[in-house]
Amino acid sequence: MDLDDQASVNRLAETNGTDNMIVLLGQPDPDSTVLFAETVTRGDPTWAGPLAGVPLGLPVYHILEPDIKQQMDATLYDEHVGLMELSANVDEIVEEVRAYRST
Amino acid sequence: MITPALLHASYALAHVPDVVRYGSKPTRELARDAALCEQLSAALRTWEAALAYPPNQVFIGNLSPERLAARARPWSAEPLAEARPVGPFGRMVDQITFYGLLKLADDFDLVVLDEDIAASARAAVQALQPNRLMQRVDRIVGVPAEQLERLASSEHGLPLFHAGRRVGFMRSAHDQDASLGADILLENLAGKATAALALSEALVHGPIAPEQVDYLLNTGEEAVGDRYQRGGGSLSKAAGEVVGCINATGSDIKAFCSAPVHGLIIAASLVQAGLFRHVVVIGGGSLAKLGMKFLGHLKSGVPIMEDVLASMAFVVGPANGQDPVFRLDSVGRHTIQASSAPPMLYQALVLDPLTRVGLKMTDIDRYAVELHNPEITLPAGSGDVPLTNYRTLAALAVKRHEIERSAIDDFVSQRGMPGFAPTQGHIPAGVPYLGHARRALRAAELQRIMVVAKGSLFLGRMTQLSDGMSFILERDPSAGDHPVQTPT
Numbered sequence: 001m002d003l004d005d006q007a008s009v010n011r012l013a014e015t016n017g018t019d020n021m022i023v024l025l026g027q028p029d030p031d032s033t034v035l036f037a038e039t040v041t042r043g044d045p046t047w048a049g050p051l052a053g054v055p056l057g058l059p060v061y062h063i064l065e066p067d068i069k070q071q072m073d074a075t076l077y078d079e080h081v082g083l084m085e086l087s088a089n090v091d092e093i094v095e096e097v098r099a100y101r102s103t
Numbered sequence: 104m105i106t107p108a109l110l111h112a113s114y115a116l117a118h119v120p121d122v123v124r125y126g127s128k129p130t131r132e133l134a135r136d137a138a139l140c141e142q143l144s145a146a147l148r149t150w151e152a153a154l155a156y157p158p159n160q161v162f163i164g165n166l167s168p169e170r171l172a173a174r175a176r177p178w179s180a181e182p183l184a185e186a187r188p189v190g191p192f193g194r195m196v197d198q199i200t201f202y203g204l205l206k207l208a209d210d211f212d213l214v215v216l217d218e219d220i221a222a223s224a225r226a227a228v229q230a231l232q233p234n235r236l237m238q239r240v241d242r243i244v245g246v247p248a249e250q251l252e253r254l255a256s257s258e259h260g261l262p263l264f265h266a267g268r269r270v271g272f273m274r275s276a277h278d279q280d281a282s283l284g285a286d287i288l289l290e291n292l293a294g295k296a297t298a299a300l301a302l303s304e305a306l307v308h309g310p311i312a313p314e315q316v317d318y319l320l321n322t323g324e325e326a327v328g329d330r331y332q333r334g335g336g337s338l339s340k341a342a343g344e345v346v347g348c349i350n351a352t353g354s355d356i357k358a359f360c361s362a363p364v365h366g367l368i369i370a371a372s373l374v375q376a377g378l379f380r381h382v383v384v385i386g387g388g389s390l391a392k393l394g395m396k397f398l399g400h401l402k403s404g405v406p407i408m409e410d411v412l413a414s415m416a417f418v419v420g421p422a423n424g425q426d427p428v429f430r431l432d433s434v435g436r437h438t439i440q441a442s443s444a445p446p447m448l449y450q451a452l453v454l455d456p457l458t459r460v461g462l463k464m465t466d467i468d469r470y471a472v473e474l475h476n477p478e479i480t481l482p483a484g485s486g487d488v489p490l491t492n493y494r495t496l497a498a499l500a501v502k503r504h505e506i507e508r509s510a511i512d513d514f515v516s517q518r519g520m521p522g523f524a525p526t527q528g529h530i531p532a533g534v535p536y537l538g539h540a541r542r543a544l545r546a547a548e549l550q551r552i553m554v555v556a557k558g559s560l561f562l563g564r565m566t567q568l569s570d571g572m573s574f575i576l577e578r579d580p581s582a583g584d585h586p587v588q589t590p591t
Binding site: 028 | 132398399402444445446449481483484485486487490491494495497498499501502508511
């Protein structure tokens with residue numbers, strides 16, 4: 001995860017607490033989904049950014065999850081996410097990100 | 104009206120393991136934790152490993168992207184047995200040669216080399232035959248070790264290393280101007296030297312002599328200038344001077360990663376307009392991006408693969424009945440009002456230009472998108488950039504009912520290719536494929552390709568916009584069905 005993004009997540013968590021905070025990912029493949037999910041739950045696995053050693057334990061979701069999709073405007077979703085939904089390995093991405101919510 | 108064609112494409116890679124420490128990321132991380140230096144050094148590749156690394160061999164043309172796609176991953180574990188430093192589209196040089204090029208390109212005595220290293224470097228540059236650099240080779244001279252020592256201890260600058268030993272010194276040109284500090288000058292001079300190498304290759308193996316170049320467009324990511332005009336340029340003329348383009352003038356194109364595609368379209372336009380007969384688009388290596396993802400590589404236990412400075416040169420001139428031609432009636436552009444959401448981006452860059460000339464997505468035999476080597480990006484969590492782009496293009500074709508959803512994988516494998524370019528910003532912008540494309544279009548193996556590049560303008564904090572340009576290159580209609588072999 002980009003170091004600026006890590007800093008933003010960290011700052012939001014410090015300022016507002018993590019009780020009412022979730023992370024919604026939009027990564028296009030399972031591998032990067034895992035890395036991002038890991039970063040906002042257990043800490044930056046590359047030990048390069050502000051979240052290195054900072055296990056925020058945030059609930060993490062992916063925009064391709066059906067539960068997320070049904071909460072969004074269908075036209076907008078199709079406009080912005082439709083192509084990714086067609087091209088990405090949705091099942092594997094969903095499985096990976098769910099694993100980070102159950103641990 | 105003159106039809107513009109791609110008359111030649113050249114590439115070069117300079118393997119510079121001891122310069123990796125001066126990449127932006129390593130510089131910052133090593134300053135924070137000096138213990139990392141040992142880990143970084145231990146993970147750097149030898150010249151032999153970098154040479155035999157299959158993606159590097161694709162870059163200089165010794166291996167096709169199709170053959171790379173068929174090879175076992177990780178590519179780093181399967182060196183190419185028949186690897187050679189010279190390929191049909193260019194060459195790889197080692198670090199000693201790079202230091203020679205750096206000294207040869209140095210007009211202000213900024214680079215000071217140890218005399219023994221300078222002798223080796225001069226011999227190494229002389230051995231790059233044929234080349235257009237010989238008129239400057241006598242500049243590659245060094246100083247005795249004790250003089251180098253005195254200089255390094257009394258002036259501001261950066262030590263230059265080879266095999267872990269200090270063998271030179273990069274001087275600052277001004278002690279109060281950060282734009283003329285040794286770090287910036289090294290970055291700029293590395294860009295100039297590597298661009299000159301690719302330009303030399305193009306002018307040796309391409310159809311025109313240095314004196315026949317009318318205009319040079321540099322598309323690299325360096326920012327040459329002093330404190331009053333940071334980024335003023337023009338590295339184009341600086342590199343052209345090195346190889347004897349005495350009749351050329353030139354300028355730099357700045358558009359982040361998509362600059363080479365802007366540059367090629369402008370070059371083709373200048374030729375088509377008849378203003379200039381031969382325009383050469385160049386791009387030197389990005390020193391700042393050396394070792395950019397090295398922490399991810401260390402963590403994953405893979406070699407540090409961002410250890411090469413990549414450069415390129417493209418000769419654009421009038422069509423000759425053999426070389427592929429630019430379709431300037433179908434240039435794709437990402438306008439200021441266009442959304443940066445992927446569907447809108449591809450609408451602007453791919454669908455609009457195709458529609459304009461009555462073509463379908465499947466009329467393009469091969470798409471060249473950002474060709475970042477995934478083995479470099481995946482360990483750092485940046486994903487497989489070309490694969491993601493190809494899958495998005497395929498999804499677009501599904502939405503347009505050009506292919507079935509079940510054919511997405513076939514679309515990707517048939518009309519895409521694996522990423523093989525070093526992660527050097529402007530370098531991967533589709534254009535590393537142009538050497539292979541020119542060969543395949545001349546040989547009538549392909550009819551038409553599209554180069555699509557995107558740029559992250561927002562990184563400079565002046566706008567939230569993205570950027571992108573695309574163009575179609577196709578087989579010269581006057582060539583008929585007859586294949587033309589490309590000299591190697």
